[in-house]
Each structure stands twice: as C-alpha cells, then as structure tokens.
Amino acid sequence: MKTPLIPPLPASACLGVIAPAGPPKAGVLAQVAPLLKRWGFMAKRFPGCDGPAHLGHLAASDEQRLADLHAALADPEVDALLCLRGGYGCLRIGDRVDLELVRRAAKPLIGYSDITTLHGLWARAGVPAWHAPMPASDWVRDGGWPDAEHLAAALRRGVWAGDVQHAPGPCHPLDHGGCAKGRLLGGNLSVIASGLHTPADPDWRGAVLFLEDVAEDPYRLDRYLTQLRLAGVLDAVSGFVLGGFSEADSPDAVLADALHPLGKPVLAGWPAGHIVPHWALPLGLPVQLDVAQRQLRWL
Template identity: 35%
Template sequence: MFSRRSFLHSASLAPFVSLTTGQTPPTPPSVIKPPRLQTGDTVGLFCPAAPAYSQETVKIAQESLLALGFQTKLGPHIYDRYGYLAGRDADRVSDLHTFFDDRSVKAIMAIHGGWGCARLLPLLDYDRIERNPKLLIGYSDVTALLLGIYAKTGLVTVHGPVGSATFNGFTVDWFKRLLMDGEALTMRNPTEKGDNLTQTQDRINTIRPGLARGRLVGGNLTVLSHMIGSPYLPDWRNTILFLEDTHEDIYRIDRMLTHLKLAGILNQVAGFVFGKCTDCGPGENSYGSLTLDDVLNEHIVPLDKPAFSGAMIGHIRDKFSVPLGIDTEIDATTGTIRLLESAVG
C-alpha cells in the first residue's frame, strides 16, 4: 500500500516541485564571485538591523579594520534610530544600495545584527547588486541578507564577523585566508588540549559519518526558519546546510528543525553541519527537557547523510568566515569543511 508517509517522503525528493512554495523551483542563478579584498581597500560599515547604540562600538570596528589594512566608510544613516531598528527600512536599504554603487567600496560589513534585515528583502534592487558584485559580510540577523541576495543574484556572500565582533587571531586568520588570500581552504576546528589529558573545548561531534559534496548555504537557524515560504531562499537540492544559533531554548531548536523538515529542506540537502548553539539550554521550568544532542540525533540521523556538529560557526569569539554558494566537501568523521574552489575572484 502506498502510504501517506511514503508519498510525502517521495514528494520531498521530487526534483520538480518545491515544498516550500508549492511551485517548480527556479533554476539557481550562476554563481558570481566578488573580487577579493586587498590591503588599502575601503570597507563600508552600516547597520541593517539594530541601531548603533554606541559610537564607541563603531569606532572599535573602524580601528579593527584599519589594523587589518583597510579604510572604512560609514553609511549615511549608520546612527539613525527608529525604535529597535537602525532607522527606517528605506534608509537602511539606501545605505546598502549606496555602498554597492560606490566603486571605492570593495566590501560591505554590518556593524551587528539584531532584527530587521528580513524587512529589507522586498525593497532591495537585486539587478543593481548583481551589476556591482562585492563582498557582503555578517552573521546572526544578517543571514536574511546573505541568503536573500545569494538566492536572487548568485552573489557569494559571507557568514563572517560583524564590525562589533572580536577581531582576534583566530577570526582574523580565517577571514584573511578566505577573503584576501583567496584560498580554497579547509576549515578545521582547533585541537589544542592545553594541560588536559584530552581536548575539552571546540570538539567535533559526528552525527552521521561520511563525505558529502554540495553548495554551501545556511546561517542562523532562527532567521532562516522564519524565511521559509518566501522567495528569498535558495534551491536546497544538493547543498551542504550549515546552521548556528544563540540563546534559544532546546524546544525552540526542535521546533525550528521540525519546520525545516516539514518544509522538505532537510530531505533535499546532501550534508549537514551544525555550528555552535551558544547559551542554548533547556529553559526555565523545563522538567525532563531533551538535550541538543537528542534533538539533532532525532532530526538528522534518519536522513542518513553525512552530518556533524561543533564547527566554529556562530555567536562565538573564535569564528570561521563561511562563504555561501561555494562548492564544498564535508568530512563528517573528522569534522572538516573543505572548499573546492576559491570564494573570491
């Protein structure tokens, strides 16, 4: 008997129907690689979501980029405020458009996330962005812009540090190797044991062993899950999905992964990487809560696809810079993410 469950499973794998929209998925746009960064280049700083509450935060971002050898330019509305947003939607979009149009600006970096990037997606001029490809860098709420712009234009975007991030040795090294040196690098967690008998920090947890290849896409789980059903997500077929989050109770992680499963996304990906879930606990009055490992195992193990957790991706001090749209191979046994090509031109 052809059960409803088997029908839904086969439908989720069908190549011509998107469960997230109910329509035939569009042909993915050709990948556009932004030019690599060079010493002396100008980086545009703007606030696409929450306001820049502190001028000191902006100054620290400028000084950090100056120490990296870059000049900076501030968006005209960088200090605007409209409630919990960094100014009106149209003005935040204007800053982004201005930087894409400005030929002296070679990369665009968000000061921080918060909430508000998804509000900008219907207002963006994607043709303008496609005509002026350049690096767009950020994480957290900036995931909405990274995914939306990549999905609409094919431009490689970067889940990497924001201006208010800690530009320490680890973060800077991966940033420079990816975006300045143009390496087709292999991202591998640190393995230092310190004076312990075994490694206790930044360990890799293999969920399902094996190798998988596909286009690398993903970002913040909360932001991504709230974009499902919109036209601003990429085709998920044959992708490596990476996710991260912060300050979410375990039941919410469960709920969001369930959403991805019901939307057919998890069944379409070739491999899965979960980064860090910072301060993700059981929550208050949560008697008998599942653990994060429980939730990942329940949702990911049945996919029978290479998967691991613990990668240096997320709301953490030491972070990888991760390009969206680049052909990648993951080794879930060793916990590595190997780019098969450079992310920049």
C-alpha cells in the same frame, strides 16, 4: 592561472560599513575605522549606522537601511560590505533588495546572525558571502580580537579551489555519515525558518546546510527544524554542518532526532556562530564535506 572563488581584497580595500539590522551600542562606531585601518583596510560608513534608531530595535528606518545597502553595492569605491551587527531588521527589507544590483556588483557581504536573511539573497543572486564576526557585536567583546584578525586574514587571502578548513578537536558526538558535496548555504536557524517562502529563501536543492543559533531552548530548535522538514529543506540538502548552539541547554538530542534519521552526513562542532572562536566561513560556494576528516574543501 587559477581564478579565486572569492577574490582577495586588495591593499587599502574599502569596506562599506552598513547597519541593515539593529543599532550599535554607544561608542562602538568610533572604533570600527581604526580597527580596519590596522589591518590595511579603509572604512566608508553609510548614514544608517548613525541612526536615528527606529522602533528601538532597528538601526534606522527601513528606507534608510535599504538605501544604504543599495548605495554600498553601487559605490565604485566599496569592495565589500561589512555589517555592523545583527539583532533584527533584515527581513523587513528583504523583499525590496535589488537582486540584479547584488548580482552586478558581485561584492562579498560580511556578517551573520540576522544577516542570514541577506546571505539568502546573495545566494539567490549567485554571489558568495562571508559568515563572519561583526564589529559592533564581536570585535570589541572579550575574546573577539583573534576572530576579527582571522577574518581580516581571510579577506586578504580570498578563497581558492582546493582550500580546506578543519573543525577543531576530535569527533563530535553528533558527527554522522561520510561525505557530501554541494553549495554551502545557511546560517542562523531561527532566521532561516523565518525566511522560508520569502524572497530571502534560496534554492536548497543539493546544498550543504550550515546551522547555528543562540539562546534558543531545545524545544524551540525542534520547532524550527520541524518547520524546515515540513518545508522540504531537510530532504533537499545533501548534508549538514553544525556550528555553535550557545546560551541555552544542550540541543544535541533534538539535533540528532531531526538529522540522523535522514541518513545524511552531519559534521558538528564547527567553530562558527555566537561563540568564540568564530572563524570566517565562506558561503555560497561549492564544498565537499568530509565527516571523518572533519573538514570542508572548497571546489
């Protein structure tokens, strides 16, 4: 019998709702539990979700957000951790996250954007995670409902060796090269750059690097990519998957300039990031990237 790479969440699974970064907008918190119940999940909300906000841009104090993360990991009722939203704040607690607790609990983490910092920590602990839309920033916005339902279906199914996801549409102008294998890591480019040489910086050697970003002008993306190049990340990885780069001028020229000379496979136009559609993408698992087929196969 096959063993799942990420086990399916059982009926009535409990999702620990945490706010490790920014505060939710007014009125959003009350919607989370009913939405999860509609998909057959239970919600357990941790105190930092209710604030008080700290410094205006953090959901709660560093101590509270860290305590919530650890409490959700240690709680035997919680099957997975659901982050309310991104914004900023995960890096502030990144040096104090208990990696042994992450490893021992082995609970998937759901989120993206600033949650990329936590994805790096999960990767260091060897625990898979979900790069996926979040309730306070995505589920309740126009067009976000199908993505939320896609995530719910993915959580119920889990991930199995041999599973395949395809990028929609024809060949993208940035597509380049053939195939690559490695552990799928990454997330938000600017957050990855901020986390280099910190405890949230995973081992990039041989990885397939997924990148996305929002509201970053091409020259700023150039800076982040150059930072990754000088830190050895671009040389270390085996290939690239490019998601959405939204709310700014097209970055295609900058991305081609930074990535194509490396001679490594590049698969662009992946439906993930600060865009719609945003399909749940498993991170931390070995994949085969096939540019010609525009697909990822989990191994």
